Amino acid sequence: xHKRISLSPESTRCxxxxxxxxxxxxxxxxxxxxxxxxxxxxxxxxxxxxxxxxQGDRSVAIYGIRSGSIKxxxxxxxxxxxxxxxxxxxxxxxxxxxxxxxxxxxAIALEDTEVCVARIDDMDRVAAHVxxxxxxxxxxxxxxxxxxxxxxxxxxxLRSEQRLxxxxxxxxxxxxxxxYSPSEFVLRMSREEIGNYLGLTLETVxxxxxxxxxxxxxxxxxxxxxxxxxxxxxxxxxxxxG
Amino acid sequence: xHKRISLSPESTRCxxxxxxxxxxxxxxxxxxxxxxxxxxxxxxxxxxxxxxxxQGDRSVAIYGIRSGSIKxxxxxxxxxxxxxxxxxxxxxxxxxxxxxxxxxxxAIALEDTEVCVARIDDMDRVAAHVxxxxxxxxxxxxxxxxxxxxxxxxxxxLRSEQRLxxxxxxxxxxxxxxxYSPSEFVLRMSREEIGNYLGLTLETVxxxxxxxxxxxxxxxxxxxxxxxxxxxxxxxxxxxxG
DNA sequence: CGTGAAATTGACTTCTCTCAACTAGCGTGG
DNA sequence: CCACGCTAGTTGAGAGAAGTCAATTTCACG
Numbered sequence: 001x002h003k004r005i006s007l008s009p010e011s012t013r014c015x016x017x018x019x020x021x022x023x024x025x026x027x028x029x030x031x032x033x034x035x036x037x038x039x040x041x042x043x044x045x046x047x048x049x050x051x052x053x054x055q056g057d058r059s060v061a062i063y064g065i066r067s068g069s070i071k072x073x074x075x076x077x078x079x080x081x082x083x084x085x086x087x088x089x090x091x092x093x094x095x096x097x098x099x100x101x102x103x104x105x106x107a108i109a110l111e112d113t114e115v116c117v118a119r120i121d122d123m124d125r126v127a128a129h130v131x132x133x134x135x136x137x138x139x140x141x142x143x144x145x146x147x148x149x150x151x152x153x154x155x156x157x158l159r160s161e162q163r164l165x166x167x168x169x170x171x172x173x174x175x176x177x178x179x180y181s182p183s184e185f186v187l188r189m190s191r192e193e194i195g196n197y198l199g200l201t202l203e204t205v206x207x208x209x210x211x212x213x214x215x216x217x218x219x220x221x222x223x224x225x226x227x228x229x230x231x232x233x234x235x236x237x238x239x240x241x242g
Numbered sequence: 243x244h245k246r247i248s249l250s251p252e253s254t255r256c257x258x259x260x261x262x263x264x265x266x267x268x269x270x271x272x273x274x275x276x277x278x279x280x281x282x283x284x285x286x287x288x289x290x291x292x293x294x295x296x297q298g299d300r301s302v303a304i305y306g307i308r309s310g311s312i313k314x315x316x317x318x319x320x321x322x323x324x325x326x327x328x329x330x331x332x333x334x335x336x337x338x339x340x341x342x343x344x345x346x347x348x349a350i351a352l353e354d355t356e357v358c359v360a361r362i363d364d365m366d367r368v369a370a371h372v373x374x375x376x377x378x379x380x381x382x383x384x385x386x387x388x389x390x391x392x393x394x395x396x397x398x399x400l401r402s403e404q405r406l407x408x409x410x411x412x413x414x415x416x417x418x419x420x421x422y423s424p425s426e427f428v429l430r431m432s433r434e435e436i437g438n439y440l441g442l443t444l445e446t447v448x449x450x451x452x453x454x455x456x457x458x459x460x461x462x463x464x465x466x467x468x469x470x471x472x473x474x475x476x477x478x479x480x481x482x483x484g
Numbered sequence: 485c486g487t488g489a490a491a492t493t494g495a496c497t498t499c500t501c502t503c504a505a506c507t508a509g510c511g512t513g514g
Numbered sequence: 515c516c517a518c519g520c521t522a523g524t525t526g527a528g529a530g531a532a533g534t535c536a537a538t539t540t541c542a543c544g
Binding site: 485486487488489490491492493494495496497498499500501502503504505506507508509510511512513514 | 515516517518519520521522523524525526527528529530531532533534535536537538539540541542543544
């Protein structure tokens with residue numbers, strides 16, 4: 001199993017975490033936030049490429065990402081992979097499993113990653129008498145469904161270039177929310193992983209990056225991206241145009 | 243608004259409904275099932291083509307389908323449509339909205355349909371002191387995520403023929419659970435709606451039906467389908483092959 | 485500095501869409 | 515009851531998008 005870090009009183013807890021306004025305790029006031037300190041008992045370190053949980057595992061917890069990043073993916077019997085999400089710090093992994101008794105997806109670290117563990121039975125116990133926590137679980141479930149539905153729309157109605165543009169914009173926006181540059185970042189995933197997320201081959205992803213660069217929409221060198229023309233990318237993605 | 247039918251004591255209630263083992267009260271024992279009679283206060287009739295709720299509406303209830311069928315779809319600003327599901331009797335519509343404060347999708351009747359209304363505040367009130375009901379809501383949320391993820395996989399990794407085969411098999415299985423023939427049924431949706439669900443054009447759907455018929459996998463005449471070769475369809479869908 | 489994985493690029497194939505013509509079936513009203 | 519018109523569905527031809535296979539290139543890492 002992964003390296004577990006028990007949280008001593010002097011460790012960073014939810015109440016003192018920089019990410020608490022984005023992560024598990026989102027929208028919970030400072031009185032109730034301490035309830036999360038009660039629930040989040042430990043952290044786990046997951047080295048790059050290692051699995052946090054497997055599809056089919058009994059669900060024991062949900063995980064707030066403290067640093068690093070995680071991909072979730074579904075695998076069928078034939079070994080075909082559909083990546084269902086790339087999660088960043090402050091985001092929560094394992095909600096789909098929380099609602100079920102077993103995990104629906106695999107969660108794999110894209111880089112060395114640290115996650116805060118909120119055990120399901122602790123969550124349930126606390127939620128029973130803290131409506132804010134209950135509400136939070138519902139919000140997280142709703143987010144999960146929205147994310148999934150967004151992906152359905154991308155795969156169902158967008159063309160490849162629109163999917164990739166929307167993907168870059170989505171990342172940009174989420175990184176901005178974390179205080180990073182919205183226009184310059186490093187992709188933590190390979191072309192193949194992007195392809196498995198967007199329902200495209202790695203070659204198509206690579207060609208599109210090259211084309212976007214040729215059209216001066218982005219600059220890209222390996223995994224370093226710079227978004228040069230956000231308005232044009234937005235228009236291309238077809239998400240907002242009327 | 244739609245025709246509302248208040249439920250008098252002698253009306254069919256959850257406790258006496260044929261569908262109760264599939265619908266809202268699934269897996270709830272006969273003691274607790276009467277709690278649903280408390281929650282399900284009325285039924286609504288939705289004529290074919292009419293909308294049960296719109297994307298953006300404040301969520302007030304979840305709906306168990308008593309008869310008929312419903313499609314749910316997302317629409318973006320450009321009017322592009324992604325159908326996210328076709329729901330049959332005994333299935334529950336509006337869970338995504340239940341978790342949110344507003345509806346995420348539109349729900350439209352494919353034929354004259356009757357739904358049982360479980361108001362969210364009633365549900366929450368009852369759930370607070372009936373764990374079985376709470377558990378049930380979680381189960382329904384989980385089902386919703388699974389459904390959505392299944393669609394993601396279909397759109398992301400399956401080819402058109404596999405999508406359509408999987409679609410037919412899925413319908414077949416759900417109809418069988420209702421006691422209908424798994425091999426002979428009537429499609430309640432148009433080719434275009436199937437296309438909008440599977441991320442294909444109506445022409446592609448039509449061509450695939452013709453091809454399946456030519457290959458003696460199915461027989462199809464307008465909306466009447468007969469599945470002639472279930473094993474072959476299963477193999478084609480790629481869902482189970484090793 | 486060499487090796488291997490990841491990424492790029494090209495040539496070609498295949499799948500799906502688009503546009504268009506045509507057909508079948510259904511409902512309405514004369 | 516039939517005729518008309520409308521909608522849904524089918525089919526074909528051609529275009530365009532994305533996939534496949536293969537050859538390089540780049541870069542990270544030992």
